[in-house]
Amino acid sequence: MSAARNKLKTSRRWVVKIGSALLTNDGEGLDLAAIGRWVDQLAQLRQDGLEIVLVSSGSIAEGIVRLGWRERPYEVYKLQAAAAVGQMGLVQAYETNFRRHNALTAQILLTHEDHSNRKRYLNAQATLKTLLSVGVVPVVNENDTVVTKEIRFGDNDTLGALVANLVEADALILLTDQNGLYTADPRSNPSATLISEAKAGDRSLDAMAGGGGRLGQGGMATKVRAAKLAARSGAVTVIASGREDNILLRLREAEVLGTVLVPEKSPVAARKQWIAGHLQARGTLTLDEGAVRALVERGKSLLPAGVKSVAGSFSRGEMVVISDESGRAIARGLVNYGVEDARKIIGHPSSHIETVLGFVGEQELVHRDNLVLV
Ligand SMILES: Nc1ncnc2c1ncn2[C@@H]1O[C@H](COP(=O)(O)OP(=O)(O)O)[C@@H](O)[C@H]1O
Numbered sequence: 001m002s003a004a005r006n007k008l009k010t011s012r013r014w015v016v017k018i019g020s021a022l023l024t025n026d027g028e029g030l031d032l033a034a035i036g037r038w039v040d041q042l043a044q045l046r047q048d049g050l051e052i053v054l055v056s057s058g059s060i061a062e063g064i065v066r067l068g069w070r071e072r073p074y075e076v077y078k079l080q081a082a083a084a085v086g087q088m089g090l091v092q093a094y095e096t097n098f099r100r101h102n103a104l105t106a107q108i109l110l111t112h113e114d115h116s117n118r119k120r121y122l123n124a125q126a127t128l129k130t131l132l133s134v135g136v137v138p139v140v141n142e143n144d145t146v147v148t149k150e151i152r153f154g155d156n157d158t159l160g161a162l163v164a165n166l167v168e169a170d171a172l173i174l175l176t177d178q179n180g181l182y183t184a185d186p187r188s189n190p191s192a193t194l195i196s197e198a199k200a201g202d203r204s205l206d207a208m209a210g211g212g213g214r215l216g217q218g219g220m221a222t223k224v225r226a227a228k229l230a231a232r233s234g235a236v237t238v239i240a241s242g243r244e245d246n247i248l249l250r251l252r253e254a255e256v257l258g259t260v261l262v263p264e265k266s267p268v269a270a271r272k273q274w275i276a277g278h279l280q281a282r283g284t285l286t287l288d289e290g291a292v293r294a295l296v297e298r299g300k301s302l303l304p305a306g307v308k309s310v311a312g313s314f315s316r317g318e319m320v321v322i323s324d325e326s327g328r329a330i331a332r333g334l335v336n337y338g339v340e341d342a343r344k345i346i347g348h349p350s351s352h353i354e355t356v357l358g359f360v361g362e363q364e365l366v367h368r369d370n371l372v373l374v
């Protein structure tokens with residue numbers, strides 16, 4: 001028995017993502033019977049002490065059916081309208097089914113900005129964690145009605161992975177219409193074989209994973225990528241068939257089903273992985289040689305004394321790139337002072353901060369807990 005599968009038995013928090021193709025019965029409208037069965041399993045897992053965040057696709061596919069459209073439109077505004085219609089059906093189905101188990105659900109609609117903006121990220125994280133702590137099952141989808149093409153996640157595999165990072169889940173379970181990841185797309189390669197387990201970062205998987213079906217967005221390619229993202233906060237990813245009887249309960253029992261994609265590294269602090277991946281840098285701090293060594297060789301925090309110059313426009317809490325004097329980026333981190341204050345205190349020992357600024361802030365310009373070497 002693989003160690004990663006075995007860990008599913010004792011894990012505490014799962015993000016379970018159900019894909020469009022599954023949910024909407026291949027375009028025939030919401031498969032209410034199947035939703036009922038997944039909810040029964042989720043409710044049982046919850047009863048056994050597992051915390052669940054559900055990421056559910058299907059709003060666009062269901063909206064298209066409800067609106068009586070024959071084809072999936074290309075226009076973003078039509079897709080957005082369909083999403084708004086279909087989302088009503090989705091949440092109604094989950095709410096009604098979880099009610100049978102006396103469980104409350106909560107609707108969470110997220111956008112890319114909620115991951116790239118620190119305040120919104122922390123807000124989303126606090127809300128999700130609060131919901132879990134009071135026993136509510138959050139039902140997450142992308143906020144399709146407000147996002148434009150350029151900034152959409154588009155597929156919910158990526159969203160699921162980022163939610164797994166956000167709540168520091170132990171596992172990301174991607175339920176889809178195939179038994180897992182095959183060596184090639186089984187729709188066009190009947191001789192393809194199922195991969196039972198691989199490393200989440202294994203590059204050879206990229207060539208095997210193809211695009212999606214008629215309804216799904218992204219196919220296996222986005223699932224393999226999602227596993228890599230989820231691995232950054234230490235989560236294992238399982239790709240499995242939502243059509244398999246009691247799939248979630250059986251995965252919990254570590255039955256060998258689907259594909260398990262295992263993180264190579266041990267979990268890094270959630271904050272650090274977020275810094276590494278989700279934020280746009282707002283400015284640059286250029287360090288002197290001593291400060292570079294303190295960061296790189298001794299794992300120290302960045303003090304204002306070691307900073308030679310400040311560029312960009314950032315507020316307290318935002319992400320900055322930290323470079324050496326040649327302009328080479330050596331780290332990224334969340335800065336404790338906005339650009340104006342930072343400019344005033346650089347070059348000064350930390351004991352002078354109060355005199356220079358007139359208030360006591362942190363001793364560090366960037367604390368080591370909020371800093372990732374690149
Ligand atoms: N190597 C592969 N193994 C399994 N399925 C694959 C592979 N490459 C592409 N696919 C396709 O990915 C589809 C699942 O992804 P997708 O359609 O996006 O569904 P979902 O809505 O569940 O995310 C499958 O129906 C399958 O045809």
Ligand SMILES: N[C@@H](CCC(=O)OP(=O)(O)O)C(=O)O
Binds near residue numbers: 058060141142156
């Ligand atoms: N937010 C979209 C999800 C897009 C989608 O289909 O994603 P996926 O299930 O990963 O193929 C919706 O609810 O329709």
